[in-house]
Amino acid sequence: MIRRFRKVAGVAAVVLLLGGAIPVVAVDVDAMPTAELQERYDALTHELRCMQCQNQSIADSPVGLASDLRRDVREQIIAGKSDAEIRDAMVARYGNIILFRPPFQASTAWVWILPFLLLIVGVYVAVRIVRQRTALVASDDSVIEPEDVSR
Amino acid sequence: MNRFLIPAVIFLALAGVLYVGVVHSPNKSTMQSALLGRPAPDFNLPILGSASETLSRKQLDGRPWVLNVWGTWCVACRDEHETLIAIAKQNAVPIVGLDWKDDDEAATQWLAQLGNPYSVVAVDRDGRTAIEFGVYGAPETFFIDATGHVQYRHVGPMTIDVWQREFLSRLPRGGIQ
Numbered sequence: 442m443i444r445r446f447r448k449v450a451g452v453a454a455v456v457l458l459l460g461g462a463i464p465v466v467a468v469d470v471d472a473m474p475t476a477e478l479q480e481r482y483d484a485l486t487h488e489l490r491c492m493q494c495q496n497q498s499i500a501d502s503p504v505g506l507a508s509d510l511r512r513d514v515r516e517q518i519i520a521g522k523s524d525a526e527i528r529d530a531m532v533a534r535y536g537n538i539i540l541f542r543p544p545f546q547a548s549t550a551w552v553w554i555l556p557f558l559l560l561i562v563g564v565y566v567a568v569r570i571v572r573q574r575t576a577l578v579a580s581d582d583s584v585i586e587p588e589d590v591s592r
Numbered sequence: 593m594n595r596f597l598i599p600a601v602i603f604l605a606l607a608g609v610l611y612v613g614v615v616h617s618p619n620k621s622t623m624q625s626a627l628l629g630r631p632a633p634d635f636n637l638p639i640l641g642s643a644s645e646t647l648s649r650k651q652l653d654g655r656p657w658v659l660n661v662w663g664t665w666c667v668a669c670r671d672e673h674e675t676l677i678a679i680a681k682q683n684a685v686p687i688v689g690l691d692w693k694d695d696d697e698a699a700t701q702w703l704a705q706l707g708n709p710y711s712v713v714a715v716d717r718d719g720r721t722a723i724e725f726g727v728y729g730a731p732e733t734f735f736i737d738a739t740g741h742v743q744y745r746h747v748g749p750m751t752i753d754v755w756q757r758e759f760l761s762r763l764p765r766g767g768i769q
Binding site for chain 2: 492493505506509510513532533534535536551555559562566
């Protein structure tokens with residue numbers, strides 16, 4: 442009986458935990474006049490960082506400043522500004538940090554280059570290890586003893 | 593030997609990069625304004641406590657001024673208020689308040705109760721001017737020079753130390769007004 446209760450309580454706890462983690466998808470209720478503009482609006486607001494939050498875009502955040510910035514994006518789109526102009530306007534006010542995807546500049550180059558460098562190093566190391574082991578296996582004609590297996 | 597040297601070098605290089613990243617990560621109090629050295633945004637906002645008067649940036653040109661972004665909903669603004677009062681008593685430079693997304697009545701009451709350090713308070717009810725200034729959390733305080741260019745921004749409650757080091761020092765001969 443107690444066991445069953447524990448089981449139910451465990452399942453309930455998991456459900457509650459998962460339920461709490463379901464993200465709020467629609468923060469914004471105002472729609473853009475056309476589907477095309479809505480698409481640009483959605484893309485732009487997902488690219489811009491909510492400056493008051495940890496790692497959230499302004500599209501995902503319910504805080505006041507994020508909704509003000511969404512309003513700003515909406516108004517600029519309707520005023521006929523291009524995506525690049527809107528991005529530039531945001532950077533002029535808040536700096537590069539407002540963009541989730543930093544521009545490729547001298548100061549940000551390493552952000553873009555370093556992962557690829559590390560990838561190359563990783564591939565090189567992996568290839569070397571595999572080659573070494575292949576060589577070991579090829580040259581190894583000894584019989585596996587029971588004590589080796591149990592190790 | 594080689595076997596340990598290469599991973600060790602890679603590890604140290606990576607540790608170095610990450611260390612620099614952590615130490616220099618943008619911190620709210622050190623992150624400088626993107627407006628630095630650029631003209632302060634134009635605005636034309638109602639003045640708190642006045643039915644018809646407005647305040648524009650152009651009216652402020654010609655001498656240095658300080659913009660303090662605050663709101664009665666902002667707890668840290670209450671913390672810095674006493675400091676602002678003390679600073680205002682020095683009469684070194686006009687402090688313009690930007691009442692950000694606030695209730696006029698609550699703001700008026702706040703100033704009546706806690707004292708008014710501001711030469712004038714502009715009311716930014718919908719938060720548009722704050723966005724133009726790149727504000728992301730109150731309180732923020734800007735120093736704007738006589739030509740209308742932003743020279744400094746302080747994020748978080750003002751302290752006497754920051755005021756002397758970063759604001760007073762930017763005034764010609766310690767004061768105007």
